[in-house]
Amino acid sequence: MIIKDPRFQQEKTPGPKSQNIVAHPNKIENIAVTKSEIDLANQELVNCIDSLRSNLGTRASNAKILSIVHGCPCPMKCVNDITHINYSNDIDRLYVERHEYVKKKIIDAIQLNFSRSTTIKSEHKINNGTLDIVILYDKIILNYHEKSICIEIKSGRSIDLFQIERYLYESYVLIVVRVPTRDVVPIHQANITEELIAGINSTIKKLDLLNENNLLKVQGEWCKGCTANCEFSKKVSKNNHIARLEFEEFFKNVSNVTDKTIQVLKEEMFKI
Numbered sequence: 425m426i427i428k429d430p431r432f433q434q435e436k437t438p439g440p441k442s443q444n445i446v447a448h449p450n451k452i453e454n455i456a457v458t459k460s461e462i463d464l465a466n467q468e469l470v471n472c473i474d475s476l477r478s479n480l481g482t483r484a485s486n487a488k489i490l491s492i493v494h495g496c497p498c499p500m501k502c503v504n505d506i507t508h509i510n511y512s513n514d515i516d517r518l519y520v521e522r523h524e525y526v527k528k529k530i531i532d533a534i535q536l537n538f539s540r541s542t543t544i545k546s547e548h549k550i551n552n553g554t555l556d557i558v559i560l561y562d563k564i565i566l567n568y569h570e571k572s573i574c575i576e577i578k579s580g581r582s583i584d585l586f587q588i589e590r591y592l593y594e595s596y597v598l599i600v601v602r603v604p605t606r607d608v609v610p611i612h613q614a615n616i617t618e619e620l621i622a623g624i625n626s627t628i629k630k631l632d633l634l635n636e637n638n639l640l641k642v643q644g645e646w647c648k649g650c651t652a653n654c655e656f657s658k659k660v661s662k663n664n665h666i667a668r669l670e671f672e673e674f675f676k677n678v679s680n681v682t683d684k685t686i687q688v689l690k691e692e693m694f695k696i
């Protein structure tokens with residue numbers, strides 16, 4: 425039996441309210457099964473990353489290794505970048521502050537709207553990264569863990585779709601908040617389970633390739649600025665990362681996406 429919450433087991437009488445509740449156990453049972461499949465695949469992925477890290481003698485984090493492996497098709501560059509991590513702190517503070525501003529606005533709004541039924545966590549660590557906001561709520565307890573909704577904020581225009589995919593390995597619902605375009609979009613893990621598992625499996629195969637001695641070289645735009653010892657490496661001109669911000673537009677966008685996030689959260693919680 426997957427659902428342990430007695431409220432589900434007791435509900436047998438037909439009626440408007442009970443129809444809603446009776447419909448949920450089956451739905452959640454399916455989600456619990458697929459969640460378990462993703463958990464297994466994700467655990468295998470974590471094991472492969474551990475093995476590669478040990479073979480390469482690096483201390484790179486899971487998130488760093490996966491972002492390199494997903495972001496670059498060239499195995500030789502992947503290994504080079506995983507073993508020569510170069511963290512640059514030369515980022516305009518405005519980028520960081522802009523992100524923090526949106527995050528705190530949304531956290532405050534969640535507290536004001538759902539304070540009694542939720543636990544809110546910021547900078548929540550998962551196997552392959554750190555989520556901006558996680559909301560746990562105990563309205564329904566499944567046998568594997570509490571239900572959670574995750575929020576990832578993109579305060580600038582750039583967006584890493586591989587990162588979104590990775591976060592979905594461990595998020596039941598991931599709400600992507602894109603401030604400049606005012607998009608607030610929920611993505612449901614259960615709707616793309618097969619695709620996520622296929623993505624995990626192909627990443628595992630790629631990680632295996634990186635353990636080989638004779639690494640392939642795959643040329644492409646990623647050769648620009650590549651620091652591997654390779655004849656195809658190309659120079660890249662340096663950008664200076666100075667943020668430009670239209671403040672009035674930014675404040676309007678933040679207000680808009682905060683309201684939309686609360687609306688989406690209400691809809692998601694109502695479904696449960």
Ligand code: SF4
Binds near residue numbers: 498642646654656
């Ligand atoms: S220069 Fe290009 S082909 Fe050579 S290792 Fe770097 S990314 Fe790969």
